[in-house]
Amino acid sequence: MVDRIRAAVWLGPALGFEIRTLSAPELGPGQTLVRIESACICGSDLHTVEGRRESPAPSVLGHEYCGVVEALGPGPTPRTTLDEAVQVGDRVVWSITDSCGECTRCARGLPQKCRHVAKYGHTAWESWPLSGGFASHVQLRAGTPIALVPDSLPSAVAATATCAGATIMAAVEGATGESALVIGAGMLGLYACAVLAEQGFEVTVWEPQAERRRRALRFGATYTADGPEADRRFDIAVELSGYRPIIPEALAALEIGGILLLAGTVSPGPAVPVDPEAMVRGLSTMQGVHNYRPEHLQQTIDFLAASDKPFAELLSESRPLADIAAAFDAARDGQALRVVLVP
Ligand SMILES: [Zn+2]
Ligand SMILES: [Zn+2]
Known part of the structure; x- marks a missing residue:
């Protein structure tokens, strides 16, 4: 007792x-x-x-x-x-x-x-x-x-x-497409790499720190860069760095019909510009994700138990x-x- x-x-x-x-x-x-x-x-x-x-x-x-x-x-x-x-x-x-x-x-x-x-x-x-x-x-x-x-x-x-794992499960629930962008390779970003790779996405990571980029490759990313590149487009992008100025660039990197999921910004700060015409013509979606439902916790435990990462x-x-x-x-x-x- x-x-x-x-x-x-x-x-x-x-x-x-x-x-x-x-x-x-x-x-x-x-x-x-x-x-x-x-x-x-x-x-x-x-x-x-x-x-x-x-x-x-x-x-x-x-x-x-x-x-x-x-x-x-x-x-x-x-x-x-x-x-x-x-x-x-x-x-x-x-x-x-x-x-x-x-x-x-x-x-x-x-x-x-x-x-x-x-x-x-x-x-x-x-x-x-x-x-x-x-x-x-x-x-x-x-x-x-x-x-x-x-x-x-x-x-x-x-x-x-x-926190980290189930939040990512909630964020990528129902994600469709082939190419995924993960912004930031901290705990959330590495979970996103692992989960999206297992779902069959080709995962690109934007991350300024070289050591974190190398680690992302071991968690399922196939390509990394230290920031935005002009010629790549993504069906889904997940912002996990909390670095606000990257958000317009992530929107600009969406493929037609793409979705930008925001889960990394969890403390107050300045607003960022969004181009509504580009969003209209691109049929783009931007969605916030915070916390999760009970099934996402169970899915995360099942994922970890089976993962080789x-x-x-x-x-x-x-x-x-x-x-x-x-x-x-x-x-x-x-x-x-x-x-x-x-x-
Ligand atoms: Zn937390
Ligand atoms: Zn209630």
Whole structure:
């Protein structure tokens, strides 16, 4: 039985973290207590800590995570995304959003924007202390989408599914055509290379850093460039760098009927010009993508379990939760695409 729980509580920009201990929470009906095995520092956690992105404080951050079910609340047993009963001892990941399933946005198939959404790693400590991955345990709300993690998949790799991986699955869902452009070869970009290549696309990457371009070739890209080139057109383009000035150039690189998916811009900044005549004549589509639906999380776990791509190489050595401040420094320095914390 759990008696002591530790959480790295983020106090706000410039205030940093403090480790708090607490006793095990009393679980409500349908709730689940998960012991964290691994949690990764995502780029948006960095934005939050550096004050570029609004987030409640104090709170427990961390929304890329994997853990083991330690206790179940009373009442109906939670079910996985494949409708299996969740059991104590299961190794699991869970969606970063928990939605009501009944509001107009849920009804439209946008549960990640539910009018009553609760977000893991993004909720005030007072209302829900154990909401994030940078802790020894997380208290899952009833109804949170949960996916089982196969034994073959290391926890730290599985953790990358819950933000980066599932976001890419959501972005490229239903993509058609032959040629794909991926802009930016960070964590999201490498996922995009791997998933699009498996779907049969010929993948080109725009990425200014030579080392990242080389790595993209090992994740399924067949051609890389340090930026836009005049003579290539793409059926689908996925913007994952967050570099706004590239957006008009990505639109200009679309083949007739092409689609530009924007998923990389997650903090405020200046607007960029769009040529509506070119979009009309090109039958172009530009679409934003943020977070994902439960099935995208399951698809990501299935994808990782079957993939031969070296995702584990993108992760740092595991660092203890107590060293979270240094871990954020390492993430900021780009020592690995994902710095991994273990409680
Ligand atoms: Zn809803
Ligand atoms: Zn994230």
